Amino acid sequence: MDRTYLDHAATTPMHPRAVAAMLPYLDGLFANPSGSHRFAREARAVLDDARDRVAGLLGCAPGEVVFTGGGTEADNTAVLGVVERHGGVAVCPAAEHHAVLHAVEHLGGRVVACTSTGTVDLDALTDALRASPPVGVVSVMAVNNEVGSVTDLAAVAAVVRREAPRALLHTDAVQAPSWLDLRALTPLVDMVSLSAHKFGGPKGVGVLVAKDGATFVPRLMGGGQERERRSGTHNVAGIVAMTEALAATDEARPTELPRIEALRDRLVAGVRDALDGVHETVAPAAKVAGSAHLCIEGIENEALLFLLDEEGVCASAASACAAGAMEPSHVLAAMGVPRSQAMGAVRLTLGRTTTAVDVDRGVEVLVGAVLRLRGKAAGRP
Amino acid sequence: MALSGGVDSSVAAAELLAAGHQVVGITMRLWGGDSDTGCCSVADVDDARRVAQQLGIDHLVFNFTEDFEAHVVGPYVDAHRRGITPNPCIECNRHLKFDRLAERADLLGFDAVATGHHARIVEHGGHRYVARGADPAKDQSYVVHMLPQRELTRTMFPIGGMTKADVRARAAALGLRTAAKPDSQDVCFITDGGGREAFLGARIPLRPARVVDERGAEVGRVAAVELVTLGQRRGVGLPGGGPKRYVLAVDSDAATVVVGDEAGLLRNTQPVLAMTWAAGPQWGEVRVQCSAHGMAHPAVVEPDGADGQGGAGGEGGRVLVRWREPQRVVSPGQSVVLYDPTDQRVLGGGLAG
Numbered sequence: 001m002d003r004t005y006l007d008h009a010a011t012t013p014m015h016p017r018a019v020a021a022m023l024p025y026l027d028g029l030f031a032n033p034s035g036s037h038r039f040a041r042e043a044r045a046v047l048d049d050a051r052d053r054v055a056g057l058l059g060c061a062p063g064e065v066v067f068t069g070g071g072t073e074a075d076n077t078a079v080l081g082v083v084e085r086h087g088g089v090a091v092c093p094a095a096e097h098h099a100v101l102h103a104v105e106h107l108g109g110r111v112v113a114c115t116s117t118g119t120v121d122l123d124a125l126t127d128a129l130r131a132s133p134p135v136g137v138v139s140v141m142a143v144n145n146e147v148g149s150v151t152d153l154a155a156v157a158a159v160v161r162r163e164a165p166r167a168l169l170h171t172d173a174v175q176a177p178s179w180l181d182l183r184a185l186t187p188l189v190d191m192v193s194l195s196a197h198k199f200g201g202p203k204g205v206g207v208l209v210a211k212d213g214a215t216f217v218p219r220l221m222g223g224g225q226e227r228e229r230r231s232g233t234h235n236v237a238g239i240v241a242m243t244e245a246l247a248a249t250d251e252a253r254p255t256e257l258p259r260i261e262a263l264r265d266r267l268v269a270g271v272r273d274a275l276d277g278v279h280e281t282v283a284p285a286a287k288v289a290g291s292a293h294l295c296i297e298g299i300e301n302e303a304l305l306f307l308l309d310e311e312g313v314c315a316s317a318a319s320a321c322a323a324g325a326m327e328p329s330h331v332l333a334a335m336g337v338p339r340s341q342a343m344g345a346v347r348l349t350l351g352r353t354t355t356a357v358d359v360d361r362g363v364e365v366l367v368g369a370v371l372r373l374r375g376k377a378a379g380r381p
Numbered sequence: 382m383a384l385s386g387g388v389d390s391s392v393a394a395a396e397l398l399a400a401g402h403q404v405v406g407i408t409m410r411l412w413g414g415d416s417d418t419g420c421c422s423v424a425d426v427d428d429a430r431r432v433a434q435q436l437g438i439d440h441l442v443f444n445f446t447e448d449f450e451a452h453v454v455g456p457y458v459d460a461h462r463r464g465i466t467p468n469p470c471i472e473c474n475r476h477l478k479f480d481r482l483a484e485r486a487d488l489l490g491f492d493a494v495a496t497g498h499h500a501r502i503v504e505h506g507g508h509r510y511v512a513r514g515a516d517p518a519k520d521q522s523y524v525v526h527m528l529p530q531r532e533l534t535r536t537m538f539p540i541g542g543m544t545k546a547d548v549r550a551r552a553a554a555l556g557l558r559t560a561a562k563p564d565s566q567d568v569c570f571i572t573d574g575g576g577r578e579a580f581l582g583a584r585i586p587l588r589p590a591r592v593v594d595e596r597g598a599e600v601g602r603v604a605a606v607e608l609v610t611l612g613q614r615r616g617v618g619l620p621g622g623g624p625k626r627y628v629l630a631v632d633s634d635a636a637t638v639v640v641g642d643e644a645g646l647l648r649n650t651q652p653v654l655a656m657t658w659a660a661g662p663q664w665g666e667v668r669v670q671c672s673a674h675g676m677a678h679p680a681v682v683e684p685d686g687a688d689g690q691g692g693a694g695g696e697g698g699r700v701l702v703r704w705r706e707p708q709r710v711v712s713p714g715q716s717v718v719l720y721d722p723t724d725q726r727v728l729g730g731g732l733a734g
Binding site (some may be wrong): 320325327 | 408422423426430441442443444446473485488489490568
């Protein structure tokens, strides 16, 4: 079956440059960079080079780059580790990724209301920062993983610096690298989380940027790697591949942004021209180029995704529970989207490999599936 | 194919494949709270997925937790509050497996819904009926008795003709990981640790009640009238050693439980409410089963003039079961299922009134 992949926000295929970059470290230069022989020092040099390159692409110092086992670990470390080190209350918006939200809830932190676009409500944030006891860490995502909305981090940072100058500001930027120049984003905050597989790197590797003063108790203790901020033998191949993917993403961004935006607009227009009752959850101007999130009346997304899957169209809705069942979206709930409308939510996300053929086939299959579901529903007693 | 992660549905899926059907396995996520096992634990979904992978069929999980709460858990709690003893597994079959899932399957273009129940579907006189499964010890026709004609035409029970031993042998022969898995027991959303008391206690106030004898003299007390079931013998706070005494009546409003000897439970008739019929009302000689693994006793079923339908006793109506020999009264809310005189086909069923 032909596969039409419109789920790049879940994961995007590895960049060929990243695949090529990691292979030498899987069989040839396999040494542990923490070792004491020259073979190990070779691997150490590769790791140090990667760190320098990542720092340059992010606009921070190499010593501020902590390599992690992925985005969730970076998010958990930022929230849990900062509170454990510095005390204070953890704060995040209600539409955060669960990697932040569940960590904040675990600490009994404050969850802040969102606007109808799924970004943090600055008035509610102000209230949360003024409340007692004082705040230790604030975590606000750069780009929402479900609906694609972009947070004005400069505005968030201004509120945090004014209301809670002692608090550390973390951003989960896992969905950002394909769409935003991270050199403009990193200076606004104290900590940044990234996940390699969202921008063409492999799964199981990520970055936590921790600026000077943004200290934390590590989640993993042991050999003291990453300046005792993250123990565990370095995933050299993964780190090298992530670095190459980040560089490739950064180079391609100026040409990829308009190309993917045009494809996304074509996708949304194609669906809306063919169907009534299709709501674009967030306006295009407020979200990243690769995100199309629609609420479609008269259908249930579980049924829709089944029919899309039958035709080889990969899309998604909200996140899945441990058993694999779709959960009602906490993001749409935070945005005030009624449950009846959220039932018909579908997320189509585009990326580097998306073509006009994918988009046109996605529209055709989606429209056919919705018409079929609506027709059947209308025909039942 | 509804795949629970148990051996019955695993083998049922294999049987469908062997018969040449195109099969998709569906696990319904029904309950989001604590569970020992039952239908919704992650470990069971893992088993269902691994069986599907081994058989080479697609497997999906549908989230029906909101429907389960609305149609099964909510009414279960509410019934206890009103002093009624519901059967949540039957309501789950009625509202989830053979309504919500069947509706979804229809919407997605499937021709039939199959489950791993030990029951059969037979034709008789131009109509379809649920019939007992081949294994008398495992027969589940009682819990799927409510299927109407429309569902009977598009429901399949692939292992209904097999004994449990056949099913396990087939699973072992196929190398299915569920071959030796114990059967699920009891209500999936009630844990062994907390039991009904903890579950209901978290949702409704549990009220203490007086326990009185047939003359009205207080003989004991119970902590929660909501947990007392008609006919129960243990757990009503009576000292041991005396003659066996049974719960003869539960007055939830007055928080009073009446106990007495077994003769006080026996009745000549049993009213049945909210009837469903496989093929319309069928009066006369029947066999009547009042619990999942109980005996089916001979009786005559007749219209009840007080049914609000002029004695028609049709869908949703009320009928009267007249026992051949006096039988114990059935706790209100329990399912009463009518079989034909040969005790094979389900003619209809309803709730004890």
